[in-house]
Structure formats: structure tokens, C-alpha cells
Amino acid sequence: MGRRPVWEGDYCAYFEARQRAFMRIAYAILGSWASAEDVVQATFTRLYVHWSRIHDETRDAYARRALVNACYTAARRAAREPLVAEVPDRGVDSRDGVDPQLMAALAQLSAKHRAVVVLRYLEDLSVAEVARVLDLPEGTVKSQAARALSRLETVLTSSEGARA
Secondary structure, eight states: OOOOOTTHHHHHHHHHHHHHHHHHHHHHHHSOHHHHHHHHHHHHHHHHHHGGGSOGGGHHHHHHHHHHHHHHHHHHHHHHSOOOOOOOSSOOOGGGOOOHHHHHHHTTSOHHHHHHHIIIIISOOOHHHHHHHHTOOHHHHHHHHHHHHHHHHHHHHHHHHHHO
16 A cells, blocks of 8 residues: 555545535536536546645635536536436435525526526625636626526526416
8 A cells, every 4th residue: 555645634624524515516506416426526536636736725716616617517518418317316405405496496597607606695605706716707707696696586486476
């Protein structure tokens, strides 16, 4: 057995601290636990490879950016694949803090709009932090958030009317 890198303990602690939140972000963007697990695993693999070069003060921003990019890639790949009926890997756990009705509404947004909404409102990042993670101007984050929230309101209002 080879020696472990000195930084591996820090990486493991970061994984333990952020893995659940990253699953929630990826699920909220992609709408699938299986896809979220794949994306989070790929993100943490990328983080492991580059860990020694990532600065402590930019670690979260780097990790979120890697996660969102992986989500975009997965969303593009899913759009090219034919849809098939499948049984979910697991039911929605209310401890995950994700409402199934909200997930259905989020699924009607583009991946970029979902990323803005998830990072801004579910992760509670500031406009500046979301802009940094997504590499967008702050004004673009604000306008995309406004458009996405307007669309969510329309979708949620119409789905409530349909159930009444």
C-alpha cells in the first residue's frame, strides 16, 4: 500500500461536510436521484484530482462550479437520450428538504435557470456568489432569477388550480 497524500484527510472532511448538500443541489437541477449521484460522484472525483491546487478560500466556489458544469453536461446528455419509463431508485425523503411539487415545477425550467434558482434560493448564496460560481455578470443572475421565479410562480399557480 502506498502512502496517502497529506491533504487527503482535509478532502475526506470536505466530502463528509458537503456531499449531502451537493446531492440536494444536483437533484434540484436534474430532477433525478440517480443522475444527481452520478454528477456528485464525478464532481468529487474531479475535486480529488485537483485538491492540492485548489485554494482553501475558493474551494466552495470551485466545487459548486464543477458541480453545476457536471449538471449541465448531464442535462444535455439526458436531452439527447430517449425517455423511458423507470421506477425511481428511491422515494423522496422529506429530510432532503425537496418538495416533489417544487421539483416538478423546477423541471419545467432550463438547466441554467434551475442552477440560478437552486444556488440563489436553496443554497442561499448571494447574487455575487452565484455570479462567481456560474461565471455570469451579477445583472444576468438577477434577470435570470426573476424570469425563473416568474415561470415557477406560473407553473405552481396553474398546478394548484388543476388540483382544486
